[in-house]
Amino acid sequence: MNITRPFGDTLALIGNTPIVRLAGPSAAAGCDIYGKCEFANPGSSVKDRAALWIIRDAEARGELLPGGTVVEGTAGNTGIGVALVANAKGYKTIIVMPDNQSKEKMDTLRALGAELVLVPPTKFADAGHFVHTSRRLAEETPGAVWANQFDNIANRRAHIEGTAPEIWEQLGGRVDGFTCAAGTGGTIAGVGLGLKAFDENIRIALTDPHGAALYNYYAHGELRAEGSSVAEGIGQGRITANLEGAPIDTQYRISDEEGLVWVERLLKEEGLCLGLSSGINVAGAVALGRELVAEGRPNPQVATILCDTGFRYLSTLYNAEWLAAKGLPVFDWLARNSASAEAVSA
Known part of the structure; x- marks a missing residue:
């Protein structure tokens, strides 16, 4: 048995997440597909990493002082990571979030002690956008810093x-190969740059949901969105500072329906309960794996990010009525359970 030594503090629990070979995606791609289990972070998402680095950077620059406040605009997961890191370091947290995100994220942020400010979802150009609102709150709050995860x-x-x-x-x-979707762009750009430093031949692929503009940007040089997606925390309409210089070699556009296929299969076949962004990432990894196999690369290995836990989406992605209302396929067990519940209530 491999027993590691105790960690010196709780923040050391962020990162060093396990990686796992995904059997179904590997069979579909004809090569080994691996998922980096970012749901194993203390805040159950990949965003814990950004939260820790951003707060440490603000401390190092002397902008965040003892007793200070961290303000951030987020779809939820970064806010959860910021709240946990801030709690561990003795800071207060103000989180601004669009009011169409999952109830579980909102409840979690409140449970962590963050002050939660909800705003209507709107375009980035609108002054009421959650990012701009969080910047203004940081400017108006004494002793506060703006995390500014996008830039x-x-x-x-x-x-x-x-x-x-x-x-x-x-x-x-x-x-x-490595692929994932972009929200802030920090993960795809950072992992891409980091892996290319080891081997320039590693193919970095953007996996973009519908409703985002980056697929067309990397494919055709134009920021143009098509369609829509219910995925939370991914999809971008501009080139953020984190995306500048990102080494994107190729790109895929993945529908919610394709992503849901892998959300369903990974739960039913491999016991992983994940969010839709993970399903979209896995669909992109399968596409990248197939591409590398077709080119004749011997036994290629492709990695992607399993972003967060599906337990954060029980009222949305794992709710039969919500899926049906969005015109999305309902997982068979959810349909059965919903029908059983209706029969009992009748």
Whole structure:
């Protein structure tokens, strides 16, 4: 049995997440597909990494002082990570979030002691956008700093210095491809830059949901969105500071329906309860794996990010009525359970 020594503090629990071979995706791609289990972080998402690096960077620059406040605009997961890190370091937290995100994220933030400010979802150009609202609140709050995850490159440094070396070591120094979606761009850019430092031949692929503009940007040089997605925390309409210089070699556009296929299969076949962003990432990894196999790469290994736990979406992604209302396929067990509940109530 491999028993590690005790960690010196709770923040050391962030990162060094396990990586796992995914049987169903590997069979579908004809090569080994690996998922980096970011749901194993204390805040149950990949965003814990960015939160830790951003707060440490603000401390190092002398902007965040004892008793201070961290303000952030987020779809939820970064806010949860910020709240946990801030609690561990003695800071207060104010989180601004669109009011169409999952109830579980809102309840979690309140449970962690964060002050939660909800705003209507709107375009980035609108002054009421959650990012701009969080910036104004930081400016108006004494002793506060704005985390600014979208344009604060401490975000992507978390993945250059942490996630990428972990993947390289865990896969024995042989990585043929990496892909994930972009929200802030910190993960795809940071892991891409970090892995390319080990081997320039590693193919970095953007996996973009519908409703985002980056697929067309990397494919055709134009920021143009098409369609829509219910996925939370991914999809971007501009080139953030974290995305500048990202080494994107190719790109895929993945529908919610494709992503849900893998959300369903990974739960039913492999016991992993994940969010839709993870399903979209896995669909992109399968596409990248197939591409590398078709090119004749011998036994390619492809890694992606399993972003967060599905337990954060019980009222949405794992709710039959919500899925049906969105025109999305309902998982068969949810349909059965919903029908059984209706029969009992009748």
